[in-house]
Amino acid sequence: xxxxxxxxxxxxxxxxxxxxxxxxxxxxxxxxxxxxxxxxxxxxxxxxxxxxxxxxxxxxxxxxxxxxxxxxxxxxxxxxxxxxxxxxxxxxxxxxxxxxxxxxxxxxxxxxxxxxxxxxxxxxxxxxxxxxxxxxxxxxxxxxxxxxxxxxxxxxxxxxxxxxxxxxxxxxxxxxxxxxxxxxxxxxxxxxxxxxxxxxxxxxxxxxxxxxxxxxxxxxxxxxxxxxxxxxxxxxxxxxxxxxxxxxxxxxxxxxxxxxxxxxxxxxxxxxxxxxxxxxxxxxxxxxxxxxxxxxxxxxxxxxxxxxxxxxxxxxxxxxxxxxxxxxxxxxxxxxx
Amino acid sequence: xxxxxxxxxxxxxxxxxxxxxxxxxxxxxxxxxxxxxxxxxxxxxxxxxxxxxxxxxxxxxxxxxxxxxxxxxxxxxxxxxxxxxxxxxxxxxxxxxxxxxxxxxxxxxxxxxxxxxxxxxxxxxxxxxxxxxxxxxxxxxxxxxxxxxxxxxxxxxxxxxxxxxxxxxxxxxxxxxxxxxxxxxxxxxxxxxxxxxxxxxxxxxxxxxxxxxxxxxxxxxxxxxxxxxxxxxxxxxxxxxxxxxxxxxxxxxxxxxxxxxxxxxxxxxxxxxxxxxxxx
Numbered sequence: 001x002x003x004x005x006x007x008x009x010x011x012x013x014x015x016x017x018x019x020x021x022x023x024x025x026x027x028x029x030x031x032x033x034x035x036x037x038x039x040x041x042x043x044x045x046x047x048x049x050x051x052x053x054x055x056x057x058x059x060x061x062x063x064x065x066x067x068x069x070x071x072x073x074x075x076x077x078x079x080x081x082x083x084x085x086x087x088x089x090x091x092x093x094x095x096x097x098x099x100x101x102x103x104x105x106x107x108x109x110x111x112x113x114x115x116x117x118x119x120x121x122x123x124x125x126x127x128x129x130x131x132x133x134x135x136x137x138x139x140x141x142x143x144x145x146x147x148x149x150x151x152x153x154x155x156x157x158x159x160x161x162x163x164x165x166x167x168x169x170x171x172x173x174x175x176x177x178x179x180x181x182x183x184x185x186x187x188x189x190x191x192x193x194x195x196x197x198x199x200x201x202x203x204x205x206x207x208x209x210x211x212x213x214x215x216x217x218x219x220x221x222x223x224x225x226x227x228x229x230x231x232x233x234x235x236x237x238x239x240x241x242x243x244x245x246x247x248x249x250x251x252x253x254x255x256x257x258x259x260x261x262x263x264x265x266x267x268x269x270x271x272x273x274x275x276x277x278x279x280x281x282x283x284x285x286x287x288x289x290x291x292x293x294x295x296x297x298x299x300x301x302x303x304x305x306x307x308x309x310x311x312x313x314x315x316x317x318x319x320x321x322x323x324x325x326x327x328x329x330x331x332x333x334x335x336x337x
Numbered sequence: 338x339x340x341x342x343x344x345x346x347x348x349x350x351x352x353x354x355x356x357x358x359x360x361x362x363x364x365x366x367x368x369x370x371x372x373x374x375x376x377x378x379x380x381x382x383x384x385x386x387x388x389x390x391x392x393x394x395x396x397x398x399x400x401x402x403x404x405x406x407x408x409x410x411x412x413x414x415x416x417x418x419x420x421x422x423x424x425x426x427x428x429x430x431x432x433x434x435x436x437x438x439x440x441x442x443x444x445x446x447x448x449x450x451x452x453x454x455x456x457x458x459x460x461x462x463x464x465x466x467x468x469x470x471x472x473x474x475x476x477x478x479x480x481x482x483x484x485x486x487x488x489x490x491x492x493x494x495x496x497x498x499x500x501x502x503x504x505x506x507x508x509x510x511x512x513x514x515x516x517x518x519x520x521x522x523x524x525x526x527x528x529x530x531x532x533x534x535x536x537x538x539x540x541x542x543x544x545x546x547x548x549x550x551x552x553x554x555x556x557x558x559x560x561x562x563x564x565x566x567x568x569x570x571x572x573x574x575x576x577x578x579x580x581x582x583x584x585x586x587x588x589x590x591x592x593x594x595x596x597x598x599x600x601x602x603x604x605x606x607x608x609x610x611x612x613x614x615x616x617x
Contacts, residue, residue: 037599043520044491187380187547188591199599215520222596241598259525261550262594263577268553274526278490 003031003071004209005094005176010068010079012047012054015061022282024050024063026233032176032209037202039224039241040213041256045279047233048213049099052180055211056096057085072175091122095174095207097166099181104165105153111135111164112149118168138167141204159190163197170201175208177201182212183219195223217260221245229253232280232290239315249317251295289320297321340406342508342541343369343392348401350387361387363565364401371406371508372539374531376556376573378546378588384565385545386431389513392543393428394419406508424453427507431514433494437486443497444482450501470504471497474530492523499530506538513545528555549592553577561585 012025025047032038042048053059055070059082068079072093077085098104106114115135119126136146144163153161162182170177179198183191201207214220220227220241227244229237229252237250248254255275261267277294280286286293292302299320307318312326350362362384369375379385390396392403394411402412411422430436437446447467451457458466468478474496486494495515502510512531516524532555534540546552552559552573559576561569561584568582580586 043522188588188593189380191593192591216593217521218593218595221598222593223599225598241596245595245597256521257595259522260595261525261528261548261554263549263553263589263592264594265574265578267550268574271529271532272525272554274524274529275522278492 002033004034004073006031006071007051007055008069008071008076010051010054011066012050012059012063012068013066014050014063016283020283023285024233024282025054026285027067028230028233028235030211030228030235030238032211034175034208035202035205036226037210037212037224039220039227040211040230041215041217041220041227042230043215043256043279045232045282046230047282048215048230049180050233051230052096052178052211052213054079055176056094056178057082057090058096088122091118091172092174094176094178095169095172097169097177097179097182099184105161107153110150110152111156115149115168115171118171122172135167135171138171138206139164158186159193162186162190162194166194166197166201170207173206176211177207177209178211178213180213181215184214184216191219195219199223217245217256218262229256232285233282234290235309235316235318236291237315237317237319238309239317243313243315247313249313249315249322250291250319251297251321252291255294289318295321299324340371341368342371342373342406343543344404345392346402346404348388348391348403349399350384350391350396351399360565362391362398365562365565365567366401367560367567367570369509369541369543371541372535373558374535374542374544374556375558375560376544376546376552377560377562378549378552379562380547380588382564383562385547385562386513387565388562389428389511389543389545393426393511394422420453424455424505425508427498427502427505427510429495429498429502429510429512429515431517433491433498433518434486436498437494439486441486442482443484443486443489446486446497447501447504450505454505466504470500473503473533474500475526476500491518492520492527495519495523495527496530499527499534502534502540503538507540509541509543510534511543511545514547515544516551517547524551525554531555549577549589561588 007030010025010028014022014024028051040048050063053063054065059065065079069076070079112132116128116131119131132149136149139148144160148156148160148164156164183194186194198210202210212220212223224241226240228235229250231252237244237253244253248257259272259274275294280290288304289302289307292298301320307320309316309318310323312322346366348362348365352359352361365388377385377388391398398412402410405411405422408422414422451463471478471481476493476496516527519527528551531542535542544556556573559571559573560567561582563584569576569580569585576585577589580589
């Protein structure tokens with residue numbers, strides 16, 4: 001499928017006051033197709049939220065993008081110079097549904113004033129009545145009563161605020177919505193409601209595609225078409241959801257799946273082991289593969305050389321051990337005809 | 338069944354007054370046997386944490402009683418009379434970042450915790466007890482003893498709380514969402530430590546969670562709360578294989594299992610809004 005948005009070799013660092021640099025995202029490339037939901041999964045500190053800020057063009061100091069490009073519809077812009085990003089990309093091409101969306105409304109503004117603010121920021125000449133009318137339609141589509149427009153955030157329930165924020169971040173019909181842990185503060189029932197809402201927006205083509213960032217693999221596996229697995233700032237595996245969930249290749253993906261507890265008989269009375277050790281300090285990431293200190297299959301090569309992303313078993317995976325397992329079957333890829 | 342450790346009878350707690358009264362916990366009764374793990378599940382605002390605080394005696398109940406083996410009725414005990422109870426109960430809270438005194442090192446925190454005992458170990462004996470407890474939860478004493486709380490990760494902090502539980506050898510551990518701020522890989526490690534605590538020391542655990550997967554992994558019995566009331570209660574396998582109450586059924590249906598991607602386009606009524614009960 002033709003990608004609608006491509007993120008090319010992004011490096012992003014946090015510059016600390018003492019001069020140290022945290023390499024939060026290190027050489028990540030991704031693309032997303034029209035109508036697709038791409039899941040990004042990883043544990044705290046793996047760089048997934050940093051990637052969300054970079055792609056949604058909301059990176060602020062001390063976060064700096066040191067390398068990387070964003071390509072939309074064949075138009076490529078450097079992420080290192082945000083002033084060269086066309087203004088209408090913000091909100092119209094790419095929009096962010098932030099983490100903790102319930103707390104991102106301005107408590108002193110009624111929802112309708114907030115809506116007008118957002119729309120005016122993109123179209124100075126828009127009539128106030130038209131702006132409010134547009135919001136009213138959208139709220140109705142999401143089964144919110146019109147009174148919401150006249151309410152202050154504290155007059156709304158948590159679930160309603162969540163939907164209002166979803167309306168606000170999609171009111172310009174963005175082509176790509178970056179949803180950064182949109183459900184992590186919710187209980188399972190509200191989680192499901194929000195996911196259904198996003199799916200509805202996508203199926204009505206109000207939004208073009210979704211990059212869904214989460215630490216919750218079971219949740220993602222029911223939402224995403226493809227899943228990218230991140231570890232310590234790097235992409236370690238990227239494949240279709242069935243590939244990642246049913247036949248993971250990277251040892252980290254395998255460990256992550258093994259540590260998943262779902263309420264099914266299979267986990268009862270069996271001891272499941274977590275992943276030993278901790279993720280590395282990204283001020284001084286380990287040489288070679290960043291997962292090698294915690295990896296049960298680590299080879300000598302893993303301690304020295306960084307594994308490249310290779311296409312193995314139909315998905316991309318960065319692991320020397322997996323590559324060695326498949327070496328006996330030489331890949332025809334990349335060979336000239 | 339073995340000896341009963343904890344007996345909760347008709348426990349009720351109301352907040353507010355007049356028209357604004359909220360009954361956070363309503364007529365909750367259950368027993369917990371020695372060495373048993375009881376999971377309390379429910380969504381946010383269902384009264385799980387209030388229940389934990391009531392049993393810990395951090396909050397006085399409006400009505401009902403709490404009985405503890407060997408101590409009798411502890412519902413109304415005050416001040417120093419609570420000391421014997423607190424010697425036998427330990428809490429592990431949800432937010433490992435809010436639990437510690439920021440001005441105490443790990444060593445001082447553990448040494449002070451021992452002060453609740455009548456005859457705390459001293460000198461070498463104390464040193465060894467602390468080291469053994471830390472090692473049991475996978476922390477290296479020489480690494481962590483001199484550290485301040487802000488130098489520890491969330492997982493290390495939760496393990497430190499379990500180390501304290503090991504050190505003080507309580508009969509009851511009340512774990513209120515102990516893993517909800519931890520990553521999946523660490524979550525299992527912490528649950529395994531709780532399972533070990535029960536197996537090796539016959540500790541009873543009241544495990545409060547919103548995650549049925551974790552409850553199913555760890556607990557023997559399940560208590561489902563909805564809006565302050567117990568709606569279902571029984572052996573965990575029975576409840577999960579044949580949930581009786583509609584709320585339990587919905588809760589179970591909403592838990593995401595490992596799937597194979599996005600559902601195909603379905604009929605519009607799938608989007609009918611589901612009623613999500615209001616929070617607290």
